[in-house]
Amino acid sequence: MSLIKIEAYDVRNIESAAIAPSPRLNFIIGPNASGKTSLLEAVYLLGRARSFRTAQVSQAIRFGAGGLMVTGKVDCGADLALPIGIRIARNEREIHFAGRKIQSSAELIRAFPVLVIQPSICALLEGAPKHRRQFLDWGVFHFEASYLDCWRRYVRALSQRNTLLREKRFAELELWNRELARYGTIMDGARERYVERLKPFFVQSAARFFDGFEFEIQLQSGWSKSRTLEAVFQEDAASDARLGYTQSGPHKCDFSITLDGRPAKAYLSRGQMKLLVYALLLAQSLLMEESAGVSACVLIDDVASELDENNKNRLLAFLRERRSQFFVTTVAEGTIKEAIDGDAAVFHVEHGQVMQA
Template sequence: MSLQKLTIYNVRNIQKATLIPSPGLNLIFGKNAGGKSALLEAIFLLGRARSYRTSTIRHAIKHDENQLTVSGNVLLKNGINCQLGIRLDGKSSEIRINHQSQQSRDLLAYSLPILLIDPKSYRLLDAGAQIRREFIDWGIFNRNEHFLIAWRNYKRALQQRNALLKMRNFKQLEIWNNELVNYGTIVNEYRQLYVQNLLPVFKDVLTQFIALDDLTFSFQLGWDKSKGFLSSLNNDLEKDIRYGFTHSGPHRSDLLLMIGQRLAKDFVSRGQLKCIVLALKLAQIKLMVMEHKNNGCILIDDFTAELDWVNRNKLLSYLSQLSFQVFLTASEVNEFGDISRLINFKMFHVEQGEIDEVNGFT
């Protein structure tokens, strides 16, 4: 699938813009604060109904305007055109798919899968476990539609159990323990299978950038494997009551990258760490392509961030061969690397919220 047409109203400094992107690479350049990131933010909004740049949607709406609107025409893998639209005003949202109002954001995400790579992405191995769980779950979400149901049921059971712990109401604790174990086991199985399938793909992608043959995954369940999930809950009960929340479960799982017995982030250089994160993200895309799942869009905000010239060219070459639509931003054209051999791409110049296709490079 790919975004065939994009229309934007009142996203940051973009008052109104319409563009017809390439199904392959889309190179977006312009001075800082000109609207490059706003363009990517608009695409992200269309696929997620939320921003990746702010948790307060009001900040994404153009100054002196009351709402933003983004719409797009998406060509699905089966050849069917799908019309998507999102309107946000900071208090409510309106989602439309094929001109029909929808309540769920999930249908947007399924219709237009979006993978974001921005400077914050390089925190994937440095930050807390939550960001790595989200990384795994995004891959599973786009792989198996049943995962979301199990994950939501687990989250509901976890909230109920935590509420009982805080109120010190233990009468229904066993019921919610069973719910937690039931759905938590399903969530864990999905995650373990995904990590297992992702590893060889990741290793293959990593070779495009650096050589680290002994790098591997270590998936942490979130409970004591030798005791089992239910026994871990029972053993943690006194601690859970004291602190008012559940200490064991998939909400505490983690994905560690190891070299031997050491964490990769403590062993490799900063430059290698950036390449590892990049390979992890791209491996998710390659796995989707290999399994013939829905394609989508890769958004790379600030293409030059954290990458030297050699790896920029490697990345550009790799992206040009993917069956995925890609949007990349940079301040100058030459920052993208060598574009002389690119075939299926378009280039857009962004300045003061105005977006123009640069025909001289297409």
């Protein structure tokens, strides 16, 4: 799926902008603070109903404006264009999907999958485990239709169990242990299946940037598999109660990238770690292309950041081969000149104004 039209109003320093992007490569060029990343943020808002730059999405509203609005059309194939849109005010969020107002962003996420690669993206592998769980869950969501409901039920059961632990209501734990273990086991199985699907695509994308390196994805479920999850909850009840929360389960899931059995970050430079994250996210995009029949829209902010000329060219060559839609920002046109072909669209941004070249 690709975005064939987007209009953005009052997003950061963009008062209004309307573009018709290419279904493949889109380059956004302009000086620092011109509005390039704000345009990426507008695209991301359409696909995720939130910002990748701040947890408080209202901070994306242009100074002095009462709210922001982003609308677009997504090409779903068979001559079908799906209208989507989002409006955000200071204390209000309104999502429109296929001509109707919806409460949850789930339909939006499924209709227009968006990934973002930004200068701080090394946090995916070096930061808190929650970033890696979000990466996994977004991927699983697009492969297993029942996963979101299962995840929600697990979160509700986890909250209930934690409340019982804090209040020392042990007699009621058994029911919630069983409920939590049921949905937690389903979640764990879905994540394992997703990682197995992802592995060959990760190997393929990593090989484009690393010569002779053999990386592996290692999944940690969040508890010792020598015991069932229900047994873990039962046996850990006393220690969980002392802490006031559930110590083990899929909410503690994590994964790592290893090289020769050791964490990859023990071997790689900062620039190489960024390439590894590129490989991981592009693998997720490849998997969707090849296996799910859906193309993700990939946003790459500041493509030249921390990449030498050789690796930047490798990356751009890889993007040109893919069927996915990409939006790539850069300060200088010379940075991406070799990748501009007849299928690419080029947009110049200055002082919040967006113009197609």
